[in-house]
Amino acid sequence: MQPVYIEELGRHVGEEVLLQGWLFNKRSSGKVRFVIVRDGTGLVQGVVTPEAEADTFDLAERLPQESSLKMWGTVRADPRAPGGYELSVKKIEPVHIPKDPFPIGLKEHGVGFLMDRRHLWIRMRRQVPLLRIRDSVLWAIRQFFRERGFVATEAPVLVGTAVEGTTTLFPLDYFGRTAYLSQSGQLYLEATCMALGKVYWIGPVFRAEKSKTRRHLTEFWMAEAEVAFLEHEGNLQLQEDLVRYIVEFVVEDRRRELEALERDPEVLLSQVKGPFARVTYAEAVEIVRSHGVEMEHGDDFGAPAEDALSAHFGRPVFVERFPKGIKPFYMKRAPDDPSLALCADLIAPEGYGEIIGGSQRVDTEEELLEQLSEYELPREPYEWYIDLRRYGSVPHSGFGLGVERTVAWIAGTRHIRETIPFPRLLDRLYP
C-alpha cells in the first residue's frame, strides 16, 4: 500500500490508508485509545479499539512519545478530531521505539532548555508551521523574481575584504591569509547585474556584531536584488511589489499554518493592501519625537524609534533619504541635496523592525573614489568594484531583505530565533 501524508487525508475519506510518522501524543479512556501522529505535514488522531489487529491496541498504550511508526486505518471525517479527519486504526507497526523518554514534553519549557535541544524542538507544535512558513516565504521570493525575469545568481560567502568595515566580520584562516564570511552579497550583485541585467540571490550572511536581541542572528539569510538602469523610485516600487507578493503568496499557500500560530491572515493582507507609507528621514525623526522617543537629527533609528514608526503607520513604511554619514559609502547622493543618500529602509508593521535596506548606488568613478576616501577605506581591495564604474557604468539600484525578520513578521512570532532551523546567536553554536 502506498503511504499518504496527513495533509492529503481529505482526499481519502472512507479509504484505508497507510501513514508513516511519529507518535506525538496519546490518550486513553480504557477501551478506546487515541494516538496523535505527526508526519511533517500535519497531525492526525488515530482511534484504536480492541478490534485492531494483533498487539496494536496494546501498542497504543505502550509506545512512548516520538516513537516512529507505520499506521494503517480508515479515514473518517469527524468534527471531534482536530483537523477534521481521524483514522480508525487497523494496525500499528513500530519502526523505532525510543529507550529513553523524549526530552521535550507537551508542557511548557524554558528557552534555554529548548535551544539546547533545537534539533528535537523543531518537531514540536509551533516549530513545524513556522518552518513551513519560512519555506513559503523563500518560494514566494523566488517565484516573484522569476516572474519578473530576474536571474538567480550567487555571491561568494568567502570574501577577502569587508563590505562595510571589518568590525562586524568573522575572520578565518584562508591558507595563511585572512578571509572573512560575507556580510552581504551586494557588491558582487552590482557586478553581476551588469552582466545579466536583473539579478537576485538568496543566501546566508554573517555579522559578528555582539547583538543580544530578538531581532538579531549572527548568521541569517538575505534576499538581495540588483537591477541595472533602475533608479531610486523604481527600486522602492520593486520592493513594495515584492513584499506584497510574499504576504499574499504565503497567506494563500500556508493559511493553515498561520492559523495554527494564531496569526490572523486578514490582518496581514490589510497591512499590505494599499500603498506603503513613505516618509523622508527628516519627517520620520519628527514622528519618532512626537511619540516621545528621544533622538537627534543625524542619529540612526534605534529599536524604540522603529517601533514608534511602525505603530504610527500600522503598515510597512519606507524611510527615505538618510543623512549620508550614517549610510555606507556605496550609496548615491541625492542630486538635489548631496548631504542625503538616495536610499530607503522598509520598516515592518507591529514592531518587527527593518526588513529591507536599499539604495541607488554610486555610478561614477569620481564619486566612488571620493566616497571611499571620505569613509577612509583603502582603494586596492575595491579596484574590481571601481572597474564597474569604468566600463559602461549605468544607474543601478538594489536592496537586501532580511528573510528571518520577514518570516517573524508574517508568522507573528516575536523572536527571530524560531524562524530558522538552527539559529546562530551570540553564545549559541550548538546544536
Next chain:
RNA sequence: UCCCCGGUAGCUCAACUGGCAGAGCAGCCGGCUGUUAACCGGCGGGUUGGAGGUUCGAGUCCUCCCCGGGGAGCCA
C-alpha cells in the same frame, strides 16, 4: 561592551522576616469505551549553578566566578 532579571527534582515553578526543601507535569504501577496539553488513585525522584564568607542555623544574607534569559547600541 553596558543595563536588568534569573539559576531549587528530568521539565515548569513554589518555599513569609534566615528555622524540617514542596507542587504540577514527565516516568513507573493501577483505573476508565470519545479523549482534546484528557482525567482519577498510588510510587520513586534533590550536592538548591560553583567557590568562599556571615550565623546556633543559609535555597534565603554578603563577595567573587560560571551559565541562561530580556533589553540597549549596531544592523537585516
